Amino acid sequence: MVRLVFVALANLLLLIRTLLGLPFRLLASRHRPTYVRFRLSGDLAYRERRRSRWRWGLRGVAPEPATVSSLESFREALGLLAKDPRVQGILLELEGLAVSSAKKDELVKQLMAFRSAGKRVVGWAVSVDNLGFQVLCAADEVLLAPAGRVDLVGYAAEATALGEGLARVGIQAHFVRRGAYKTAPELFTHERVSDIQQQTLEAFLDERYAELVNAIAGGRKRSPEEARALIDAGPYSAQRAVAAGLVDALCSEAELPARLTPRPPEERKKDEEEPEEPLEAMESWLAALPFPPVKWRPLRRRPKLGLISLSGMIVPGRGSSGPIGPKTAGSDAVVKAVRAAGRDKRAKAVVLYINSPGGSALASELILEAIQRVARKKPVIAYVDQVAASGGYMAALGAQEIWSSPHAVVGSIGVFAGKFEASGLMAHLGIHRTLLTRGENAGIFSVSRGFTPHERASLEAEVEETYQAFLAHVAKARRRTTEEIHARGEGRVYSGTRGLAAGLVDRVGSFEEACRYALERAGVKTERFELALYGGAERRVSLLQLLLSGARTHLYAFCPTAWALTEQGGLEPRDRFD
Structure with a gap:
């Protein structure tokens, strides 16, 4: 009743203002x-x-x-x-x-x-x-x-191999990976870019280039051959x-x-x-309109659609959002946001917006579990317009459906783990360290030496166990066998279009289409709805902190670098939906 009074007063003021003008x-x-x-x-x-409006004046922007x-x-x-x-x-x-x-x-x-x-x-x-x-x-x-x-x-992409350069300054990268297509560690371990890495990038280049050719041919009324010639010139x-x-x-x-x-x-x-x-x-x-459109206050509130953002590298804890330092998605912050969306009775459905290359396997599974619990109560649709790979893709598995844009990066079902050894650098600087241990694997995290055979065997077993768990999660969510998912796994990445054909994506569409579909699954059919964002990073983390944490052995569900092809070959993550 109170709302009706306030709505009536607000609409009356709008009417008076309209008539006066x-x-x-x-x-x-x-x-x-x-x-x-x-x-x-x-x-x-x-x-x-x-x-x-006054916020613009304070910021001057x-x-x-x-x-x-x-x-x-x-x-x-x-x-x-x-x-x-x-x-x-x-x-x-x-x-x-x-x-x-x-x-x-x-x-x-x-x-x-x-x-x-x-x-x-x-x-x-x-x-x-x-x-x-x-x-x-x-x-x-x-x-x-x-x-x-x-x-x-046209488009270009530059892949980098730092192995030889790191060796020259006395740093050795020691990584174990599951899957020949899990090429993320190659950035640190290889002296040259591998054929698999090159083929992966070329597949995305081919799609983007074909899209550019079609746009020029259609917009400027040229043949595809003429469009390609224009690009080459x-x-x-x-x-x-x-x-x-x-x-x-x-x-x-x-x-x-x-x-x-x-x-x-x-x-x-x-x-x-x-x-x-x-x-x-x-x-x-x-x-200049005699009768401009007036945004009357509705008697009933618009349907509420929950929005949860999972953007950046997935890490345990609270995560960060910059502007100084890289953006990360902390499992604590994301899980709290998911729970808040689940508790909000006004939010009839939830869209999980993902722009993440993955990260910590443990943090990714915690997020997946939280999303699965909410998906039992109300519709949850995952939407990807840039990248949802490995840990990011794992989180998407908790939704009833996964939507993607045609050129988003999805998949990369694989695992790698490792550490950096800086013994050569320390020797060059005159730093001497003595490692004393009690236990076969006590020194596994040390940066003063590489892995012992026993440590490597233990790490390989853990990586294999994590990979099999990843396969099981995907197989259950996508209603496939682990053998079928393994054939699509081992680090392989797909565009949204190819991911749809491979059964890793349910639909290719736009963000608005995904939002409306989520509400339709909740029995709400409307073009107008309120989008409510839940959660957000609670602190910042510096690039130095990430680099220092990378010196230890961690399990990752994907490469910690999100990338998008540009005409200059730049690799740049970005997202904005609010």
């Missing part, structure tokens, strides 16, 4: 923009985080008015503009766009839906790379600044990009209004000494 909006409606400007920059959130903050807000804005007969289209500015492949696909999908409503999309950039150019290929017209560039060069200056047909024309930012909304010659001559007004952002269009 009506005369001003009627005056402004005659000048409602025909093109609305949007700016895509950095990484976009999946959904809007509600922030107080308020974004430009046209900057898109989330895929959700962009989709809603395009939906409103598509219904306005006065609106001809949008201007899409790209500046340093850095989203995952899954988010890029969602942007392209939204732009194509907007075009199908009879509206135009005009893309503009100063400098654009492979990712940004794929987004621009979804536009009707592509414009580039006269001093701009199109860094269309990159990068491009602005003039070369126009000549090659990658962009339609060169246009400075100041010239954009005149190009999109041309005026009669007499008006241009009259105002030729006055600068063109910049294109309006979405806020200006909304302010």
